[in-house]
Amino acid sequence: MKDIEHLLRVAVIFLASITVFLVVRAVVKPESYGKIGRYRAEALDDSKALPVRYAGQKECGPCHKAQVKEKAGSSHSGVSCESCHGALAAHVAAPKGAKPAKPAEAEMRRFCLRCHEASVSKPAKFPVQDGTKHNPDMACGMCHKPHAPKI
Numbered sequence: 478m479k480d481i482e483h484l485l486r487v488a489v490i491f492l493a494s495i496t497v498f499l500v501v502r503a504v505v506k507p508e509s510y511g512k513i514g515r516y517r518a519e520a521l522d523d524s525k526a527l528p529v530r531y532a533g534q535k536e537c538g539p540c541h542k543a544q545v546k547e548k549a550g551s552s553h554s555g556v557s558c559e560s561c562h563g564a565l566a567a568h569v570a571a572p573k574g575a576k577p578a579k580p581a582e583a584e585m586r587r588f589c590l591r592c593h594e595a596s597v598s599k600p601a602k603f604p605v606q607d608g609t610k611h612n613p614d615m616a617c618g619m620c621h622k623p624h625a626p627k628i
Protein backbone atom coordinates (compact mmCIF):
# COMPACT_ATOMS: atom_id res chain seq x y z
CA MET A 478 0.00 0.00 0.00
CA LYS A 479 2.73 2.37 0.98
CA ASP A 480 4.29 1.93 -2.46
CA ILE A 481 1.25 3.17 -4.38
CA GLU A 482 0.03 5.89 -2.00
CA HIS A 483 1.61 8.68 -4.02
CA LEU A 484 -0.13 7.36 -7.15
CA LEU A 485 -3.49 7.32 -5.40
CA ARG A 486 -3.06 10.99 -4.44
CA VAL A 487 -2.47 11.95 -8.05
CA ALA A 488 -5.48 9.85 -9.13
CA VAL A 489 -7.73 11.63 -6.61
CA ILE A 490 -6.58 15.07 -7.78
CA PHE A 491 -7.14 13.96 -11.37
CA LEU A 492 -10.66 12.68 -10.70
CA ALA A 493 -11.56 15.78 -8.69
CA SER A 494 -10.37 18.00 -11.56
CA ILE A 495 -12.43 16.09 -14.11
CA THR A 496 -15.50 16.32 -11.88
CA VAL A 497 -15.07 20.08 -11.49
CA PHE A 498 -14.61 20.39 -15.26
CA LEU A 499 -17.78 18.40 -16.02
CA VAL A 500 -19.86 20.36 -13.51
CA VAL A 501 -18.65 23.75 -14.78
CA ARG A 502 -19.16 22.61 -18.38
CA ALA A 503 -22.73 21.52 -17.68
CA VAL A 504 -23.48 24.94 -16.17
CA VAL A 505 -21.87 27.26 -18.76
CA LYS A 506 -22.40 25.30 -22.03
CA PRO A 507 -24.96 27.12 -24.25
CA GLU A 508 -27.95 24.94 -25.07
CA SER A 509 -27.45 24.93 -28.83
CA TYR A 510 -23.72 24.17 -28.67
CA GLY A 511 -22.81 21.20 -30.86
CA LYS A 512 -26.12 21.03 -32.77
CA ILE A 513 -24.46 21.75 -36.12
CA GLY A 514 -20.79 21.91 -35.25
CA ARG A 515 -18.45 22.97 -32.51
CA TYR A 516 -20.06 26.33 -31.87
CA ARG A 517 -23.27 27.86 -30.57
CA ALA A 518 -25.88 27.21 -33.28
CA GLU A 519 -27.93 30.23 -32.17
CA ALA A 520 -25.03 32.50 -33.17
CA LEU A 521 -26.28 32.16 -36.77
CA ASP A 522 -29.72 33.54 -35.83
CA ASP A 523 -28.06 36.37 -33.89
CA SER A 524 -26.08 37.33 -37.01
CA LYS A 525 -29.14 37.07 -39.26
CA ALA A 526 -31.03 39.41 -36.97
CA LEU A 527 -28.48 42.24 -37.39
CA PRO A 528 -29.73 45.07 -39.63
CA VAL A 529 -28.34 45.09 -43.20
CA ARG A 530 -26.23 48.23 -43.54
CA TYR A 531 -25.04 47.92 -47.15
CA ALA A 532 -27.45 48.55 -50.04
CA GLY A 533 -25.46 47.05 -52.92
CA GLN A 534 -24.29 48.69 -56.12
CA LYS A 535 -27.50 48.06 -58.11
CA GLU A 536 -29.48 50.34 -55.79
CA CYS A 537 -27.55 53.51 -56.73
CA GLY A 538 -28.37 53.41 -60.46
CA PRO A 539 -31.86 54.94 -60.59
CA CYS A 540 -30.84 58.13 -58.74
CA HIS A 541 -27.14 58.57 -59.66
CA LYS A 542 -26.99 57.61 -63.36
CA ALA A 543 -24.10 59.94 -64.17
CA GLN A 544 -21.72 58.52 -61.51
CA VAL A 545 -22.70 54.91 -62.27
CA LYS A 546 -22.03 55.42 -65.99
CA GLU A 547 -18.77 57.28 -65.45
CA LYS A 548 -17.42 54.62 -63.09
CA ALA A 549 -18.55 51.67 -65.24
CA GLY A 550 -16.22 52.73 -68.06
CA SER A 551 -13.20 53.39 -65.83
CA SER A 552 -10.53 51.38 -64.02
CA HIS A 553 -12.57 51.93 -60.84
CA SER A 554 -15.39 49.78 -62.30
CA GLY A 555 -14.50 47.01 -59.87
CA VAL A 556 -14.52 49.29 -56.80
CA SER A 557 -18.01 49.40 -55.30
CA CYS A 558 -19.67 52.74 -54.57
CA GLU A 559 -20.03 51.86 -50.91
CA SER A 560 -16.35 51.02 -50.42
CA CYS A 561 -15.72 54.75 -50.89
CA HIS A 562 -18.99 56.28 -49.64
CA GLY A 563 -19.67 53.98 -46.70
CA ALA A 564 -22.59 51.67 -45.93
CA LEU A 565 -25.69 53.26 -47.46
CA ALA A 566 -28.79 51.13 -46.85
CA ALA A 567 -30.19 53.98 -44.73
CA HIS A 568 -29.48 56.51 -47.51
CA VAL A 569 -31.29 54.37 -50.13
CA ALA A 570 -34.31 54.09 -47.83
CA ALA A 571 -34.37 57.86 -47.14
CA PRO A 572 -31.98 59.82 -49.43
CA LYS A 573 -32.63 63.20 -47.81
CA GLY A 574 -32.29 61.80 -44.29
CA ALA A 575 -29.00 59.91 -44.19
CA LYS A 576 -26.24 61.79 -45.96
CA PRO A 577 -23.46 59.60 -47.41
CA ALA A 578 -19.84 60.16 -46.47
CA LYS A 579 -17.82 61.99 -49.11
CA PRO A 580 -14.08 62.39 -48.51
CA ALA A 581 -13.35 66.08 -48.07
CA GLU A 582 -10.48 67.64 -50.00
CA ALA A 583 -8.29 67.76 -46.87
CA GLU A 584 -8.54 64.03 -46.24
CA MET A 585 -8.57 62.86 -49.83
CA ARG A 586 -4.87 61.94 -50.02
CA ARG A 587 -5.11 59.62 -47.05
CA PHE A 588 -8.37 58.23 -48.47
CA CYS A 589 -6.99 57.35 -51.93
CA LEU A 590 -3.61 56.19 -50.69
CA ARG A 591 -5.39 53.65 -48.49
CA CYS A 592 -5.52 51.61 -51.71
CA HIS A 593 -2.81 53.25 -53.82
CA GLU A 594 0.19 53.70 -51.51
CA ALA A 595 3.20 51.83 -52.90
CA SER A 596 3.87 48.60 -51.06
CA VAL A 597 5.82 45.45 -51.87
CA SER A 598 2.79 43.39 -50.89
CA LYS A 599 0.77 44.65 -53.89
CA PRO A 600 0.70 42.94 -57.30
CA ALA A 601 3.31 44.44 -59.65
CA LYS A 602 0.64 45.69 -62.08
CA PHE A 603 -1.49 47.49 -59.50
CA PRO A 604 -1.19 51.27 -60.03
CA VAL A 605 0.58 52.72 -56.99
CA GLN A 606 2.29 55.98 -56.02
CA ASP A 607 4.68 57.08 -53.32
CA GLY A 608 2.45 59.54 -51.46
CA THR A 609 5.44 61.60 -50.27
CA LYS A 610 6.63 62.24 -53.85
CA HIS A 611 3.49 62.22 -56.07
CA ASN A 612 2.29 65.86 -56.05
CA PRO A 613 2.45 65.88 -52.24
CA ASP A 614 0.74 69.19 -51.56
CA MET A 615 -2.40 68.66 -53.62
CA ALA A 616 -5.64 66.71 -53.20
CA CYS A 617 -5.80 63.73 -55.58
CA GLY A 618 -9.19 64.93 -56.83
CA MET A 619 -7.66 68.10 -58.32
CA CYS A 620 -6.21 65.95 -61.12
CA HIS A 621 -7.92 62.53 -60.96
CA LYS A 622 -11.72 62.25 -61.09
CA PRO A 623 -12.63 59.72 -58.36
CA HIS A 624 -15.22 57.98 -60.56
CA ALA A 625 -12.88 57.78 -63.58
CA PRO A 626 -9.30 58.36 -62.35
CA LYS A 627 -7.30 57.95 -65.56
CA ILE A 628 -5.72 61.20 -66.75
Ligand code: HEC
Nearest residue numbers: 532533536537540558559562565568569572573577578579
Ligand atom coordinates in the same frame (compact mmCIF):
# COMPACT_ATOMS: atom_id res chain seq x y z
C1 HEC B 1 -33.91 57.12 -54.18
C2 HEC B 1 -32.82 57.87 -54.77
C3 HEC B 1 -31.40 57.60 -54.28
C4 HEC B 1 -30.75 56.39 -54.16
C5 HEC B 1 -31.32 54.98 -54.43
C6 HEC B 1 -29.39 56.70 -53.80
N1 HEC B 1 -29.22 58.05 -53.66
FE1 HEC B 1 -27.51 59.00 -53.19
N2 HEC B 1 -28.51 60.79 -53.10
C7 HEC B 1 -29.85 60.96 -53.44
C8 HEC B 1 -30.20 62.36 -53.22
C9 HEC B 1 -31.59 62.97 -53.46
C10 HEC B 1 -29.03 63.01 -52.72
C11 HEC B 1 -28.87 64.45 -52.32
C12 HEC B 1 -29.15 64.51 -50.82
C13 HEC B 1 -29.04 65.90 -50.26
O1 HEC B 1 -28.46 66.76 -50.89
O2 HEC B 1 -29.54 66.09 -49.14
C14 HEC B 1 -28.00 62.00 -52.69
C15 HEC B 1 -26.69 62.22 -52.29
C16 HEC B 1 -25.65 61.30 -52.42
C17 HEC B 1 -24.26 61.58 -52.17
C18 HEC B 1 -23.69 62.87 -51.62
C19 HEC B 1 -23.51 63.88 -52.64
C20 HEC B 1 -22.94 65.13 -52.00
O3 HEC B 1 -22.69 66.02 -52.79
O4 HEC B 1 -22.72 65.18 -50.79
C21 HEC B 1 -23.55 60.42 -52.44
C22 HEC B 1 -22.05 60.23 -52.32
C23 HEC B 1 -24.52 59.43 -52.81
N3 HEC B 1 -25.78 59.98 -52.79
C24 HEC B 1 -24.20 58.12 -53.09
C25 HEC B 1 -25.14 57.11 -53.27
C26 HEC B 1 -24.78 55.72 -53.44
C27 HEC B 1 -23.38 55.17 -53.44
C28 HEC B 1 -25.97 55.04 -53.58
C29 HEC B 1 -26.14 53.53 -53.75
C30 HEC B 1 -25.75 52.73 -52.59
C31 HEC B 1 -27.04 56.01 -53.51
N4 HEC B 1 -26.50 57.25 -53.31
C32 HEC B 1 -28.39 55.72 -53.64
C33 HEC B 1 -30.70 59.99 -53.92
C34 HEC B 1 -30.44 58.64 -53.94
Ligand code: HEC
Nearest residue numbers: 537541544545548553556557558561562579580618623624
Ligand atom coordinates in the same frame (compact mmCIF):
# COMPACT_ATOMS: atom_id res chain seq x y z
C1 HEC C 1 -12.81 55.43 -55.51
C2 HEC C 1 -13.77 55.95 -54.61
C3 HEC C 1 -15.16 56.22 -55.11
C4 HEC C 1 -16.03 55.34 -55.68
C5 HEC C 1 -15.81 53.88 -56.02
C6 HEC C 1 -17.26 56.08 -55.89
N1 HEC C 1 -17.12 57.37 -55.47
FE1 HEC C 1 -18.53 58.81 -55.54
N2 HEC C 1 -17.16 60.20 -54.91
C7 HEC C 1 -15.88 59.90 -54.50
C8 HEC C 1 -15.23 61.13 -54.08
C9 HEC C 1 -13.80 61.25 -53.56
C10 HEC C 1 -16.17 62.16 -54.26
C11 HEC C 1 -15.98 63.66 -53.97
C12 HEC C 1 -15.52 64.35 -55.22
C13 HEC C 1 -15.26 65.81 -54.95
O1 HEC C 1 -15.75 66.34 -53.96
O2 HEC C 1 -14.58 66.40 -55.79
C14 HEC C 1 -17.38 61.54 -54.78
C15 HEC C 1 -18.54 62.21 -55.08
C16 HEC C 1 -19.77 61.61 -55.36
C17 HEC C 1 -21.05 62.30 -55.51
C18 HEC C 1 -21.26 63.80 -55.39
C19 HEC C 1 -21.36 64.42 -56.79
C20 HEC C 1 -20.07 64.34 -57.55
O3 HEC C 1 -20.06 63.68 -58.61
O4 HEC C 1 -19.06 64.90 -57.10
C21 HEC C 1 -22.00 61.34 -55.76
C22 HEC C 1 -23.48 61.57 -55.98
C23 HEC C 1 -21.32 60.06 -55.81
N3 HEC C 1 -19.97 60.26 -55.56
C24 HEC C 1 -21.93 58.86 -56.05
C25 HEC C 1 -21.25 57.67 -56.32
C26 HEC C 1 -21.87 56.46 -56.85
C27 HEC C 1 -23.36 56.30 -57.15
C28 HEC C 1 -20.88 55.54 -56.98
C29 HEC C 1 -20.97 54.13 -57.59
C30 HEC C 1 -21.46 54.09 -58.97
C31 HEC C 1 -19.63 56.16 -56.52
N4 HEC C 1 -19.90 57.45 -56.14
C32 HEC C 1 -18.40 55.52 -56.44
C33 HEC C 1 -15.29 58.67 -54.47
C34 HEC C 1 -15.84 57.51 -54.99
Ligand code: HEC
Nearest residue numbers: 552553556560588589592602603604617618621623626627
Ligand atom coordinates in the same frame (compact mmCIF):
# COMPACT_ATOMS: atom_id res chain seq x y z
C1 HEC D 1 -10.95 50.57 -52.38
C2 HEC D 1 -9.71 50.77 -53.07
C3 HEC D 1 -9.54 52.00 -53.92
C4 HEC D 1 -9.69 53.32 -53.53
C5 HEC D 1 -10.15 53.86 -52.19
C6 HEC D 1 -9.26 54.11 -54.64
N1 HEC D 1 -8.88 53.31 -55.69
FE1 HEC D 1 -8.04 53.89 -57.44
N2 HEC D 1 -8.03 51.99 -58.11
C7 HEC D 1 -8.46 50.91 -57.40
C8 HEC D 1 -8.43 49.73 -58.25
C9 HEC D 1 -8.84 48.33 -57.84
C10 HEC D 1 -7.96 50.17 -59.52
C11 HEC D 1 -7.77 49.32 -60.76
C12 HEC D 1 -6.43 48.67 -60.68
C13 HEC D 1 -6.11 47.82 -61.87
O1 HEC D 1 -6.41 48.24 -62.99
O2 HEC D 1 -5.57 46.74 -61.67
C14 HEC D 1 -7.70 51.59 -59.39
C15 HEC D 1 -7.15 52.39 -60.40
C16 HEC D 1 -6.77 53.72 -60.22
C17 HEC D 1 -5.95 54.50 -61.14
C18 HEC D 1 -5.37 54.04 -62.47
C19 HEC D 1 -6.21 54.61 -63.59
C20 HEC D 1 -5.92 54.01 -64.92
O3 HEC D 1 -6.89 53.75 -65.65
O4 HEC D 1 -4.74 53.78 -65.22
C21 HEC D 1 -5.80 55.75 -60.60
C22 HEC D 1 -5.04 56.95 -61.19
C23 HEC D 1 -6.53 55.77 -59.36
N3 HEC D 1 -7.11 54.51 -59.14
C24 HEC D 1 -6.67 56.88 -58.53
C25 HEC D 1 -7.45 56.92 -57.38
C26 HEC D 1 -7.80 58.11 -56.65
C27 HEC D 1 -7.40 59.51 -57.05
C28 HEC D 1 -8.53 57.72 -55.57
C29 HEC D 1 -9.19 58.58 -54.51
C30 HEC D 1 -10.23 59.48 -54.99
C31 HEC D 1 -8.64 56.27 -55.60
N4 HEC D 1 -7.99 55.82 -56.73
C32 HEC D 1 -9.24 55.49 -54.63
C33 HEC D 1 -8.81 50.89 -56.06
C34 HEC D 1 -9.04 52.02 -55.29
Ligand code: HEC
Nearest residue numbers: 586589590593604605606611612615616617619620621628
Ligand atom coordinates in the same frame (compact mmCIF):
# COMPACT_ATOMS: atom_id res chain seq x y z
C1 HEC E 1 -1.08 67.57 -59.92
C2 HEC E 1 -1.95 66.52 -60.42
C3 HEC E 1 -1.98 65.19 -59.67
C4 HEC E 1 -2.27 64.98 -58.34
C5 HEC E 1 -2.60 66.00 -57.27
C6 HEC E 1 -2.24 63.55 -58.17
N1 HEC E 1 -1.92 62.92 -59.34
FE1 HEC E 1 -1.80 60.91 -59.65
N2 HEC E 1 -1.11 61.23 -61.52
C7 HEC E 1 -1.02 62.47 -62.14
C8 HEC E 1 -0.45 62.29 -63.46
C9 HEC E 1 -0.23 63.40 -64.48
C10 HEC E 1 -0.20 60.90 -63.59
C11 HEC E 1 0.42 60.21 -64.77
C12 HEC E 1 -0.62 59.72 -65.67
C13 HEC E 1 -0.09 58.61 -66.49
O1 HEC E 1 1.10 58.57 -66.74
O2 HEC E 1 -0.90 57.74 -66.82
C14 HEC E 1 -0.61 60.27 -62.37
C15 HEC E 1 -0.54 58.91 -62.12
C16 HEC E 1 -1.13 58.28 -61.02
C17 HEC E 1 -1.22 56.86 -60.82
C18 HEC E 1 -0.68 55.79 -61.74
C19 HEC E 1 -1.68 55.49 -62.83
C20 HEC E 1 -1.25 54.31 -63.67
O3 HEC E 1 -1.97 54.02 -64.64
O4 HEC E 1 -0.24 53.67 -63.36
C21 HEC E 1 -1.86 56.65 -59.62
C22 HEC E 1 -2.21 55.33 -58.99
C23 HEC E 1 -2.13 57.95 -59.08
N3 HEC E 1 -1.68 58.91 -59.94
C24 HEC E 1 -2.77 58.16 -57.87
C25 HEC E 1 -2.83 59.38 -57.25
C26 HEC E 1 -3.25 59.55 -55.89
C27 HEC E 1 -3.70 58.45 -54.97
C28 HEC E 1 -3.15 60.89 -55.62
C29 HEC E 1 -3.38 61.56 -54.30
C30 HEC E 1 -2.60 61.01 -53.18
C31 HEC E 1 -2.70 61.55 -56.84
N4 HEC E 1 -2.50 60.61 -57.79
C32 HEC E 1 -2.51 62.92 -56.96
C33 HEC E 1 -1.42 63.67 -61.61
C34 HEC E 1 -1.75 63.89 -60.30
